[in-house]
Amino acid sequence: MKKLIVIGNGMVGYKYCEKLVNSNRSDEFEITVFGEESRPAYDRVHLSEYMSEKSAEQLLLAPTNWYKENNITLHTSSLVSQVDPQNKQITTYKNEIFQYDSLVFATGSSAFIPPINGLEKKGVFVYRTLEDLDAIKSYANQLKKQGRNEAVVLGGGLLGLEAANAAKALGLNTHVVEFAPRLMPRQLDKAGSNLLVSKIQELGIEVLLEKSTKTILGDSSINGLEFSDESQLKSDILIISAGIRPRDELAKAAGITVGERGGIQVDEKMQTSEKDVYAIGEVALYNQSIYGLVAPGYDMAKVAVAQLLQEYETTMDAHIDLSTQLKLIGTEVGSFGNPFISDHSVSVITYENKLKGIYKRINVSKDGHKLYGGILVGDTSDYNTLFQLYNNSMKLPENPEDLILGSRGSNTGSAGNILELPDTAQVCSCESVNKGQICGLVEDGSCNSLSEVIDKTKATTGCEGCKPMVSELVEVTLKSLGKQVKKDICEHFSFNRQELYDLIKINKVTTFEQAIELFGSGSGCETCKPLLASLFSSIYMETANKQVEIQDSNDRFLANIQRNGTYSVVPRVAGGEITPEKLISLGEVAQKFNLYTKITGGQRIDMFGAQLHELPLIWEELIEAGFESGHAYGKSLRTVKSCVGSTWCRFGMHESVSFAIEIENRYRGLRSPHKLKGGVSGCIRECAEARGKDFGLIAVEGGWNLYVCGNGGANPKHAILLAEQLDEQTCIKYLDRFLMYYIRTAAPLMRTAAWLEKLDGGIDYLKKVVIEDSLSLATELEQEMQSLVNRYQCEWKQAIEDPQMIKRFKHFVNSDQSDDNLSFVPLRDQKMPRAWR
Amino acid sequence: MEQLLQQYDTVAQNKVINWFKAGLTSDFPANSGVCIKYKSKQIAVYNFRRVNQWYACQNLCPHKMEMVLSRGMIGDLSGIPKVACPLHKKTFSLESGESLCGDQLKLATYPVKIENENVYIGFVD
Numbered sequence: 001m002k003k004l005i006v007i008g009n010g011m012v013g014y015k016y017c018e019k020l021v022n023s024n025r026s027d028e029f030e031i032t033v034f035g036e037e038s039r040p041a042y043d044r045v046h047l048s049e050y051m052s053e054k055s056a057e058q059l060l061l062a063p064t065n066w067y068k069e070n071n072i073t074l075h076t077s078s079l080v081s082q083v084d085p086q087n088k089q090i091t092t093y094k095n096e097i098f099q100y101d102s103l104v105f106a107t108g109s110s111a112f113i114p115p116i117n118g119l120e121k122k123g124v125f126v127y128r129t130l131e132d133l134d135a136i137k138s139y140a141n142q143l144k145k146q147g148r149n150e151a152v153v154l155g156g157g158l159l160g161l162e163a164a165n166a167a168k169a170l171g172l173n174t175h176v177v178e179f180a181p182r183l184m185p186r187q188l189d190k191a192g193s194n195l196l197v198s199k200i201q202e203l204g205i206e207v208l209l210e211k212s213t214k215t216i217l218g219d220s221s222i223n224g225l226e227f228s229d230e231s232q233l234k235s236d237i238l239i240i241s242a243g244i245r246p247r248d249e250l251a252k253a254a255g256i257t258v259g260e261r262g263g264i265q266v267d268e269k270m271q272t273s274e275k276d277v278y279a280i281g282e283v284a285l286y287n288q289s290i291y292g293l294v295a296p297g298y299d300m301a302k303v304a305v306a307q308l309l310q311e312y313e314t315t316m317d318a319h320i321d322l323s324t325q326l327k328l329i330g331t332e333v334g335s336f337g338n339p340f341i342s343d344h345s346v347s348v349i350t351y352e353n354k355l356k357g358i359y360k361r362i363n364v365s366k367d368g369h370k371l372y373g374g375i376l377v378g379d380t381s382d383y384n385t386l387f388q389l390y391n392n393s394m395k396l397p398e399n400p401e402d403l404i405l406g407s408r409g410s411n412t413g414s415a416g417n418i419l420e421l422p423d424t425a426q427v428c429s430c431e432s433v434n435k436g437q438i439c440g441l442v443e444d445g446s447c448n449s450l451s452e453v454i455d456k457t458k459a460t461t462g463c464e465g466c467k468p469m470v471s472e473l474v475e476v477t478l479k480s481l482g483k484q485v486k487k488d489i490c491e492h493f494s495f496n497r498q499e500l501y502d503l504i505k506i507n508k509v510t511t512f513e514q515a516i517e518l519f520g521s522g523s524g525c526e527t528c529k530p531l532l533a534s535l536f537s538s539i540y541m542e543t544a545n546k547q548v549e550i551q552d553s554n555d556r557f558l559a560n561i562q563r564n565g566t567y568s569v570v571p572r573v574a575g576g577e578i579t580p581e582k583l584i585s586l587g588e589v590a591q592k593f594n595l596y597t598k599i600t601g602g603q604r605i606d607m608f609g610a611q612l613h614e615l616p617l618i619w620e621e622l623i624e625a626g627f628e629s630g631h632a633y634g635k636s637l638r639t640v641k642s643c644v645g646s647t648w649c650r651f652g653m654h655e656s657v658s659f660a661i662e663i664e665n666r667y668r669g670l671r672s673p674h675k676l677k678g679g680v681s682g683c684i685r686e687c688a689e690a691r692g693k694d695f696g697l698i699a700v701e702g703g704w705n706l707y708v709c710g711n712g713g714a715n716p717k718h719a720i721l722l723a724e725q726l727d728e729q730t731c732i733k734y735l736d737r738f739l740m741y742y743i744r745t746a747a748p749l750m751r752t753a754a755w756l757e758k759l760d761g762g763i764d765y766l767k768k769v770v771i772e773d774s775l776s777l778a779t780e781l782e783q784e785m786q787s788l789v790n791r792y793q794c795e796w797k798q799a800i801e802d803p804q805m806i807k808r809f810k811h812f813v814n815s816d817q818s819d820d821n822l823s824f825v826p827l828r829d830q831k832m833p834r835a836w837r
Numbered sequence: 838m839e840q841l842l843q844q845y846d847t848v849a850q851n852k853v854i855n856w857f858k859a860g861l862t863s864d865f866p867a868n869s870g871v872c873i874k875y876k877s878k879q880i881a882v883y884n885f886r887r888v889n890q891w892y893a894c895q896n897l898c899p900h901k902m903e904m905v906l907s908r909g910m911i912g913d914l915s916g917i918p919k920v921a922c923p924l925h926k927k928t929f930s931l932e933s934g935e936s937l938c939g940d941q942l943k944l945a946t947y948p949v950k951i952e953n954e955n956v957y958i959g960f961v962d
Contacts, residue, residue, distance in 0.1 A: 293858040513887070523887055525867075525912030526921035526928070549869040553908055553923030561923050565905040612908075811904075812879075814860050814962065821841070821879070821897075821904045833870045 001030045001501040005090060005100040009035030011044055012281030012297035013106030014061045019305040021070045031072045032098060037129055038077045040064055045294055046721040048162045050133050051169035083254040085274040095755035102308055103597045105251055105264055105279040112243035118216030127163040130306050136239060140170045149173050152225060152235040154213060155242035156183040163241040164205050175206040175233065179215060187324065187335035191352060192375045195359040199331045244292050245472060246283040259285040268315040270304040279305045286316060295429050296320050302432065325383045334380040337390040338363065346372060350403050368400050384469050392425045418472055418648050428459035428466045438470060442477040450474045454611025471530050489748060490527040493520040497531065497748050505539055512550045533747045534635055537671035538743050541788045543795035554633035557809065558796055559615055564822060564833035567615060568608040570632035571622050572668060573640045576603025585625035593618055596830045602639035604630060609831060611818055616809050619796045626792040636671045640664035641689065645682030654699035656682035669792045673746040691719045692753040695735060704731050708738055709756040717753040720763050723771055736785040737770045737778055841902065844878055845945035846894040847934060853948060853959030862954050872896050874906035880947060880958060881907035883931060885918060891949035892931035893958050898922045899942045
């Protein structure tokens with residue numbers, strides 16, 4: 001077996017191993033990897049997330065056992081001290097010698113340290129590895145204890161801004177200092193940079209441009225910086241992130257050719273001056289350049305693997321694309337092609353909206369036919385389309401400005417048909433999948449769905465940025481073949497949700513058994529059962545107690561299952577208004593059953609840690625105290641949040657609490673395709689955050705403005721104005737129509753915002769249906785809603801009053817004992833589940 | 838933790854030493870699961886009424902080691918009876934105990950027999 005050694009286990013070193021394993025020929029090699037860091041390869045691009053949400057474990061590109069499972073011997077914390085190409089061997093810092101047949105340098109880079117006086121002072125760090133971050137974190141914590149928190153990040157490029165994000169996440173007062181006159185000087189022009197600066201400043205990070213740092217001030221520890229213009233800046237910690245230096249010292253000592261300004265020289269095969277020795281990633285000097293981006297590094301890994309496997313035709317392109325799209329400190333930034341070109345052959349089209357914080361620039365040939373490059377700040381939704389147009393030298397639409405402004409006056413898309421892309425258009429750059437491959441697999445019948453295409457090509461599995469495009473390509477190709485793009489809910493029913501809704505209603509089907517007998521096959525599954533349960537509820541207002549076995553696990557026990565299999569209980573507190581007596585009752589119940597309590601985002605109180613058998617006991621007491629189910633466990637109306645409104649607030653225009661209570665009580669228990677949230681604000685200050693809800697009302701002069709289809713969560717959307725200055729009665733009428741129409745037509749688990757996006761004609765169409773009654777459905781929708789409202793009952797009350805229904809709340813069917821696997825640990829005077837093992 | 842898992846090993850029908858009477862068929866809701874206690878073990882028992890089949894497996898979800906599988910929803914994947922864990926919707930075959938989500942997790946399964954409206958689960962201890 002041939003011996004392969006990889007020096008370096010960073011992102012590109014790992015990618016090299018992954019590509020080799022995926023080639024299914026890795027068993028031809030004995031693979032040994034040396035990594036200098038203590039951990040296996042991790043995601044350096046998202047390093048700043050380590051300061052906020054992610055653990056080191058979560059940042060790993062593959063778990064430690066991945067290497068073992070694929071017969072790769074990984075030595076972490078192992079420095080290679082010498083390479084001897086004559087004898088084809090390497091020596092480690094422990095003086096161990098390993099032989100190789102092929103060697104790969106993936107040693108990456110270290111931080112570039114500009115020449116500044118006083119670098120030796122305490123509190124000066126670089127931003128490169130998880131160890132660096134740990135050191136920064138612990139120093140910052142010490143500082144904060146002394147009441148010091150001024151941080152300076154040196155470098156306003158990609159990495160510098162990431163570092164600033166990390167410093168801010170540590171709670172430091174952060175400044176970014178950049179030598180150039182703009183931020184991200186390689187990607188942005190002055191206007192783009194200006195916009196980015198103002199967005200970053202809004203988040204509390206100061207930006208200083210055109211500053212050359214001369215001296216680090218302070219005795220033994222840093223306390224400030226002095227610039228060449230003799231101005232000074234207070235600073236308790238300095239994080240340097242001003243560029244990279246290739247780690248070529250090993251190669252250089254081994255006599256391998258390196259560039260004048262560093263980097264191991266490679267050819268288009270990624271081969272160095274030594275035979276069988278390759279270099280990839282940030283250490284490789286290709287076409288006189290070092291590439292500090294992940295995508296070219298991954299391409300190099302692909303080429304080097306192909307060369308190792310003697311697939312000689314795979315080589316590196318002469319032109320390396322530096323286009324990039326990313327999110328920096330909460331701001332979307334994209335830059336592609338030549339972002340700056342502005343000579344006489346080029347017309348530059350820009351769009352700037354300071355109100356919304358958007359800047360777009362495209363560089364178009366004078367005849368308007370060709371796109372050379374561009375810049376997007378604040379909104380990169382057009383990036384994929386623009387990049388494809390540029391990358392494939394495609395002909396532009398008649399009015400190129402439509403590309404960044406959207407086509408005004410008509411509803412057709414601006415970029416034309418996706419099928420016009422050439423087959424060579426690279427759609428997924430992480431996995432190098434082009435359009436031809438995707439469409440080919442669908443056309444020859446190998447794949448019939450998005451998931452099959454992903455399975456076969458691995459497209460979308462990297463950064464996921466191409467997912468919408470891949471999905472559209474698959475859909476459009478299927479359609480062009482005359483194949484129906486069926487959105488069956490699952491293998492048991494070949495219908496979509498709306499079809500099933502109609503079938504059940506028209507045929508007066510009342511049970512899941514009947515439905516699967518009549519329209520389906522098999523035993524059902526965790527997709528179709530809850531969906532049908534929701535339909536039965538939306539059509540007949542049936543509670544979750546009737547067909548228990550088809551309810552999703554939360555609905556089955558009328559509570560929210562938590563980490564350790566215990567439940568949380570949330571009674572309804574309509575509009576967030578609660579009397580002191582009721583607050584006391586909640587406290588007493590929580591105390592009696594030893595529950596952890598927390599205030600929810602929907603203005604209610606959540607009580608955690610209830611065991612299955614305790615749920616009915618808890619509810620008996622809650623119902624006694626006048627509470628009812630809050631349906632926090634269901635895909636149903638959750639809360640209607642309110643601000644205090646004109647009853648107390650000196651700015652309030654109308655009674656928002658009263659109206660919120662009325663609306664919440666009207667729609668309580670209403671089951672829908674996904675959860676539903678509402679909000680009512682008493683004036684335009686919008687303290688109830690009503691526009692972040694599925695429906696929201698805001699008090700204005702002369703009535704209420706009604707907004708629909710907003711949400712918070714992962715993809716926040718502001719609700720859109722449906723109608724203005726309505727009286728309360730009309731509000732309810734429109735809400736009835738809107739909600740019922742949504743319930744009838746949305747796909748499973750589709751919230752109102754996504755539903756509106758898919759709705760042909762969008763908000764204008766919805767206005768016609770709801771306000772102008774264009775479908776002549778209004779009366780029917782209102783009557784349906786009224787009949788659901790009339791049939792509401794509290795399902796917890798129903799359950800505890802029926803001995804048969806209550807039987808299911810027991811851990812064992814053959815014993816009265818409770819789960820002995822449960823244990824809790826203390827947390828700030830309350831309790832929490834012990835950690836997962 | 839290993840100890841907890843080690844308690845559960847698949848029992849083949851022909852190896853059963855002890856048929857434990859877990860209750861009457863009427864104690865087991867149709868098309869649904871419940872949990873029974875046997876010595877220190879927690880076993881999930883599923884009554885697939887539609888196809889008249891019964892299955893049993895460990896109640897412990899091997900993903901996060903919580904006693905929850907009996908509360909999972911049951912159904913089938915192309916005819917293979919399965920359960921979906923209520924915590925993260927990982928699905929397992931009730932015939933082989935194997936994960937249907939492409940990971941290496943596996944459940945121990947136990948034979949079930951019905952005699953005179955009694956439900957028996959087979960153990961080797």
